Amino acid sequence: MRLPQFEYVEPKTLKEASKLLASDKGSLLLAGGTDLIVNMKHRVIQPKQVINLKAIPKLAYITEGKDGLRIGTLSILRDIASSPLIKERYPTLGQAVREVGAYAHQSMGTLGGNLCQGNRCRFYNQSAFWRGVRPPCFKTGGKVCYVVPVRPSGGPKSKECHSAYCGDLAPVLIALDAQIKILGPEGERSLPLKKLYTHNGKKPLALKKGEILKEILVPPASGKTLYLKWRLRDSLEFPIISLALHMEKDEKERIKKAKIVFSAVGGGPVEVIEAGKMLKNGLLDEQMIEKVSNQAVKEISPMRTSIHSPAYKRKMAGILLRQALEEISSESLIRSNSTL
C-alpha cells in the first residue's frame, strides 16, 4: 500500500517543530511511525506536511530526581523496558511497555507517540477500499458513527465519534499520577496526564494548536502497581480490555490510596473513580473485592468499537479487577504470614 504524498520537514529544535505544527493546518508529527504510517496508508489521515521529530536532540532520556522519574517524549519503548532504573523502581511500567505491539514496534515506538496514539475503531482502522462501501464516519470527515447504528425505525443518531483509546502505557502512568510537560507557541505548560485525553473520539487529545508533548514525569513510586492486559494472543495485539491498578496501604493493611484505570473501554483511558473511593480506608477482603469489582463494571461504558461485544468487555473488566485485587491481597497475606 503506497503512502499518500506529503511535504517532509526535519526541524532541529522542538520550538521550530511547534512553529511548523502551528503554521500549517495539515501538519502532523512523526515519531516512531508505527501508528501514523499505518493510518496514512489507510488514508484515514492525509497530512499535507509530516514533521519528523527524530532529528531533534535530547528528547530521549530516562532520569530520576527528587520529584520522581522524568522520561523524554522520544524515549524508545524498548529502552524504557530495559532501563535498570525502570526495572528496579517502576517494574509495572516496564512490563506494560513489553506488552506493546511486538519486538519491532517496541524498538521503533516512542513513549510520546504511544501516549498520543490515535483512537481505534473497527469501522475506520480499515483500508480506504473497505471503508468505501459506506459514507465516511465522523473520524474520516463524515457525519455519522457506525458504532451506534441508526435503526430502520428511526431514533436518535449519535452526535459524536465513539472510537476507543487502546494504549497500554497511559492507564499505568495515570494510575501512577504522572504529569506531562507540553511545549507550545505560548511556552511550556504542565498538566496531569489524565487531562491529556478529551474522551472525544474525533479529537482525542487536549493539545492546542502547535503543542507538542515534551516530557513525562512520574512521581516517586510507593505501594503496588499492576497492569493486566486481556487479548487473544500474548503479543502484537491491542487490548480487548486492559486494567492498571495502583494501591498504597498503611502498616495496618488499610488502603490509603487506590486508582483503577481501564483501557479500550472509552474515548480515553477510563478511571473508575467511585470504585477507587470504595477501596479507600478499607481492608482488602473478599467482600470488598466483590463490591469493588461490581462497582467498576457499572462505571464503564464500552461500545462496539472492536469485534468484542460491550457486554463481554464489561464482564472481563470485573474479572480483571478481581484478579488484580486478589493478587494484591494474597501478596499481603504471604507477607503477614512470613512476619509471624
Add this chain to the structure above:
Amino acid sequence: MKHILKLHINGEEYEVLTEIHKTLLEVLREDLGLTGTKRGCDLGTCGACTVLIEGRPYLSCLTLAVDVQGKKILTIEGLEKDGELHPLQKAFAEKGAIQCGFCTPGMILTAKAFLEEQPHPSEGEVKKAIAGNLCRCTGYVKIVEAILSVTDRSSEFGVGSSES
C-alpha cells in the same frame, strides 16, 4: 518531486533518487533491487519486512526511507560474510526452519537483534521475541529450535550447535 537519499545499507553507501513519501521497504525492493526484504501485510503486522537499523529490528514498511539516512541499515543480503553464511542462516538451513521461506529474512534478522540483546534466552523468550513475525506455513517449532541452536542453551533442548 524526487530527492537524493543517502542510505548506508549492508556496509555500502547508496545514493538513491526517489520520492520522499516512499517507505524503506519500497526503496530497498524497487529502487535498489534488494528483494530479500519481503513485502507481506505492508501494515506492520506480519514482520516479513523486518530490517535492522543500528542493530534493532524495524518494520521497513512503516519506516520512511528519508528518516533512516545516515543510519546503519542491515538487510538479509548483508548477513553473509565472504561467502560464509551467518550462524543463524546456517542454523535455519540445517534445522529445516524454512518452508516457503517468505518469513525467513524477517525471522533471522529479528532473531539476530534479539540474541545480541539477550545471548542466553529461554525458549519462551525466543517465542516472545519472534511473536511479531508471522509464519503462515506455521513452522514455528523448527524456527525456535534453530534460534536456540545458536545459543549456549542448545544442549538443554537436545539440539546440536550449528557451529559443530
